[in-house]
Amino acid sequence: AQKITQTQPGMFVQEKEAVTLDCTYDTSDQSYGLFWYKQPSSGEMIFLIYQGSYDEQNATEGRYSLNFQKARKSANLVISASQLGDSAMYFCAMRELTQGGSEKLVFGKGTKLTVNP
Amino acid sequence: NAGVMQNPRHLVRRRGQEARLRCSPMKGHSHVYWYRQLPEEGLKFMVYLQKENIIDESGMPKERFSAEFPKEGPSILRIQQVVRGDSAAYFCASSPPRGETDTQYFGPGTRLTVL
Numbered sequence: 271a272q273k274i275t276q277t278q279p280g281m282f283v284q285e286k287e288a289v290t291l292d293c294t295y296d297t298s299d300q301s302y303g304l305f306w307y308k309q310p311s312s313g314e315m316i317f318l319i320y321q322g323s324y325d326e327q328n329a330t331e332g333r334y335s336l337n338f339q340k341a342r343k344s345a346n347l348v349i350s351a352s353q354l355g356d357s358a359m360y361f362c363a364m365r366e367l368t369q370g371g372s373e374k375l376v377f378g379k380g381t382k383l384t385v386n387p
Numbered sequence: 388n389a390g391v392m393q394n395p396r397h398l399v400r401r402r403g404q405e406a407r408l409r410c411s412p413m414k415g416h417s418h419v420y421w422y423r424q425l426p427e428e429g430l431k432f433m434v435y436l437q438k439e440n441i442i443d444e445s446g447m448p449k450e451r452f453s454a455e456f457p458k459e460g461p462s463i464l465r466i467q468q469v470v471r472g473d474s475a476a477y478f479c480a481s482s483p484p485r486g487e488t489d490t491q492y493f494g495p496g497t498r499l500t501v502l
Contacts, residue, residue, distance in 0.1 A: 274429075305490070315430070315478060315493035361429055372443030374420065375480075375491060377429035 273297065274362050274378035281383050283352045290337070291347045291381045293362035299323075303365040304345040305375065306336065310358040318360075321345055352385045359383075389414065391481050391494035392461075399500045406466040406473070408497045412481030419462045420491060421454060424476040436462060469501045 275294045283289035295304065306318040321329045321336045329336040337346040349356055359382050363375040392411040400406050412419050418437055422430040432446040436456035447454065451469075456462040466473055476498050480491035 307493070313476065313498070314495045315480075317490055317492060320490055363430075368443065370443065372435055372445075374432040374435060374443065374446070375422075375430070376432070377422075379429050 273366075273376050274364055276362055276378035276381050278381045279379075281381055283349075283383065283385055285354060285385055285387050286351055288348060288350045289352055289383065291349070291360050291362075291383065293345045293347065293378060295343050295345060295362075295364050297343075297364065297366075299367065301367075304336070304338070305363045305365070306334070306345075306347045307361045307363060308356075308358045309361060309380070310355075315361075319347070349383075354385050354387060357383060357385045391416075391479055391492055393479050393494035393497050395497060396495060397498045397500070399502060400469045401502050402470055403468050406469050406499055406501075408464040408466075408477050408479075408499070410462040410464070410479030410481075410494055412462070412479075413492055415483060416481035416492075417484050418482045419456050420480045420482075421462075421464050422478045422480065424478060424496075426475075430478060433464075466499075469499075471501045474499055474501045 273296050302323045304321045308316045308318055319329050319331045319334045319336050321338045328338050333350045335348045359380045361380045362378045367373050394409050420435050421433040424430045434447050434454045435443040439458050451467045453465045476496045478496045479494045482491045
């Protein structure tokens with residue numbers, strides 16, 4: 271079963287406006303972590319923001335904030351004051367821990383954001 | 388402080404050849420992860436290693452793929468007898484010892500093309 275769902279294959283936003291990228295997740299764990307990564311056309315994966323399941327406040331990093339709604343199992347990324355350089359693929363990911371001591375990230379399929387001038 | 392290093396950035400192999408991908412984690416990081424990204428897809432976990440130990444290889448194909456993280460030197464992902472379906476971007480990530488930050492930091496990736 272898919273554990274991370276990003277329902278928006280593509281999003282468009284006008285420069286300087288805010289945009290929300292959706293992410294819902296499925297887990298039975300009590301403790302988990304949620305991440306957002308940016309992948310520009312050059313291909314690298316850039317860490318943006320992290321939210322722990324026990325964090326009481328929504329995470330913020332500069333223009334990025336995470337709208338964490340635990341009961342709804344959603345972790346949407348909000349980018350304020352969009353810039354042309356924000357045009358990229360954005361991936362939501364969840365950290366999975368196993369009883370064997372392993373951990374890994376499970377990724378969604380991504381959302382392609384285009385910022386228009 | 389150098390980030391995660393991967394080389395080569397681009398690798399072209401003919402069917403049947405071997406591909407060897409290298410990853411040097413960030414300084415102070417002892418955990419290494421390999422992920423594969425097919426075109427238009429998200430990243431898929433392959434293997435999780437610590438120094439001289441494979442912790443979890445549940446995402447690795449059973450044949451032709453192997454990974455190591457020796458005591459000295461980079462982590463290596465080896466693909467033997469490559470086929471066209473192995474063409475993908477391979478990303479390495481590293482993280483500090485457990486108990487510190489949870490974040491995995493990624494390298495720039497190696498783009499493998501099998502002709």
